[in-house]
Amino acid sequence: MREQILSIIEKNSRIGVRELAVILGAEEIDVANELKAMEEEGIICGYHTMIDWEKTSIEKVTALIEVRITPQRGQGFDRIAERIYKYSEVNSVYLISGGYDLLVTLEGKSLKDVSGFVSDRLSTLDGVLSTATHFILKKYKDHGTILTKKYEDTREKVTP
Amino acid sequence: MRNPLSDIITEIKPSGIRKFFDIVSEMEDAVSLGVGEPDFDTPWHIRDEGIYSLEKGRTFYTSNAGLKELKAEIANYLYRTQKLSYDAGKDIIVTVGGSEAIDIALRAMINPGEEVLIPQPSYVSYEPCAILAGGVPVIIELKEENEFRLTAQELREAITNKTKVLILPFPNNPTGAIMEKEDLEAIAQVIREKDIFVISDEIYAELTYRGKHISIASLPGMQERTVLINGFSKAYAMTGWRLGYACAPENIMEQMLKIHQFAIMCAPTTSQYAAVEALRNGDEDVAMMREAYNQRRRFLMHSFKEMGLKCFEPYGAFYVFPCIKEFGMTSEEFAERLLREEKVAVVPGTAFGGCGEGFLRISYAYSLENLKTALEKINAFITRLRKQEQK
Incomplete structure (x- = not known):
């Protein structure tokens, strides 16, 4: 049942326990218990909202930053990752295989804001060898949702 | 001029669905539960092979x-x-x-x-x-x-x-x-x-x-x-x-x-x-769609139960076939009134043979959101019918 619950709430976190139980053909109490258990186990880490900021009047800039670092003895990459993810403007930090080590996504109010963060905070950290910053120009699809087009039902209205 | 037509085909009645389709297509804002085809797009990798074959x-x-x-x-x-x-x-x-x-x-x-x-x-x-x-x-x-x-x-x-x-x-x-x-x-x-x-x-x-x-x-x-x-x-x-x-x-x-x-x-x-x-x-796509249909099917069965609308539990395709005999109308009357009064399109059971009288075909090849809106309207309609009967 867990996998089914997760795949539904991953797309629609606002669905109520009752409705979830109905569409899964399960008891409400069982669904509620599973949800609670998964929250406690840290499997469900939050119930966020997907926002297309582009469509608002609020200015936001998102950047992907590739960071190369020197791993530290006994701590590997974790210590530097921690120093980076503690900044509130950092959205995500991933350890990556391949040409660089950490992929950091960052949200700022402006280009200046982001570049300031990179030059003042990120590249000056001990162990950071180099950074490469990529600004996102347009989001086509995010979290499995297509942002540029709305679903339109083009079927005939009645068919056998 | 002689009759240009074949007797055998002229005697065959046009599909009962066609007639209903004509009424529905006039109403632009109708919510339809009347289609006999999936609401999903063909999975992209399949479409892509079609396109690739054209390119080649x-x-x-x-x-x-x-x-x-x-x-x-x-x-x-x-x-x-x-x-x-x-x-x-x-x-x-x-x-x-x-x-x-x-x-x-x-x-x-x-x-x-x-x-x-x-x-x-x-x-x-x-x-x-x-x-x-x-x-x-x-x-x-x-x-x-x-x-x-x-x-x-x-x-x-x-x-x-x-x-x-x-x-x-x-x-x-x-x-x-x-x-x-x-x-x-x-x-x-x-x-x-x-x-x-x-x-x-x-x-x-x-x-x-x-x-x-x-x-x-x-x-x-x-x-x-x-x-x-x-x-x-x-x-x-x-x-x-x-x-x-x-x-x-x-x-x-x-x-x-x-x-x-x-x-x-x-x-x-x-x-x-x-x-x-x-x-x-394509197996995974089929499994994904099957699961989505099943969730909708459960939702509909649950909603019918709450409304007190009689419906046997179907385990196949993407249709439910509720019984509307309690309202004392033919399927066609019921479907037409539901369409005119609540702007919800369903197909009368009689489109699929005379013994479909007293039933409606409701398709769940629609998103849950869509089904919810339609079901609320159906509920309002049958609540009104039941009240009228009591008077």
Whole structure:
């Protein structure tokens, strides 16, 4: 049942326990218990909202930053990752295989804001060898949702 | 001027759905639960193969019976799902949708005056196709108390010495009924005993919600007397590609192939390339869609229960078939009033045969959000009807 619950709430976190139980053909109490258990186990880490900021009047800039670092003895990459993810403007930090080590996504109010963060905070950290910053120009699809087009039902209205 | 028309076709009534479609299409803001096709887009990797085949210039006829690799994949599919062995070279034909397969199977098998057993409610084309093939349709009226399954007794009672073929439409459109193994075994015995044949329309085979679909052809002694029909429309959300197939014993297939050869030539080439991809790599898409339909099905059954609307629980296709007899209206009246008063389109059960009277076909090939809106309107409508009755 867990996998089914997760795949539904991953797309629609606002669905109520009752409705979830109905569409899964399960008891409400069982669904509620599973949800609670998964929250406690840290499997469900939050119930966020997907926002297309582009469509608002609020200015936001998102950047992907590739960071190369020197791993530290006994701590590997974790210590530097921690120093980076503690900044509130950092959205995500991933350890990556391949040409660089950490992929950091960052949200700022402006280009200046982001570049300031990179030059003042990120590249000056001990162990950071180099950074490469990529600004996102347009989001086509995010979290499995297509942002540029709305679903339109083009079927005939009645068919056998 | 002489009458330019054929008597046989002029006597056939146009599809009951057509009439309803005309009313609905005038209403722009109607919420429809009336479609008989998936709401999903064809999975992208399948569409991409279609596009790629065009880019490569695969724009010619295929052989009459269809692309070799597609027929091989169909044979694989039937072996892995039903343990059925068909010779891809001789027993399989790729058709323009399941509909063409129904037509050519009947034309290949029926002599003038021979009887074709058609359980109803069922898809709209069996009866006219049987007539066009020169046959005499004999309707078996399925019953709600049997969950609209075909029983051995009903079958036995309908068979005469003119009976040639039984059409077996399960999982069923419009009722959503399925036939499980015991049900099939019971009728298979009658079929063998009375020496008749079966055209088994299994277009909804992938969409069952209690156990896997079983083909009647997989029962002992049945493959040699069955034309199995399936296709890509429902399982892979490929209705517009117009692609189906039929599998039959070589002697029947030879004749079907002739009709197909002369009337159609071959099924669309682009669609055939896309279908190869569907069968090779489409299992996960089917599973995803099946799960989504099942969730909606549960939601509808739950909502009907809350509204006090009587409905047997269907385990196949993407339709529910609630009973509206309590309101003392015909299905058509009910559906028309629901459309005019609440702007919700459903299909009257009578579009699928006279015994659909008192029922509605509601399709759940819609998003949950869409279904919720429509169900609220239906609830408002029947609440109003019940209040009026009390007065």
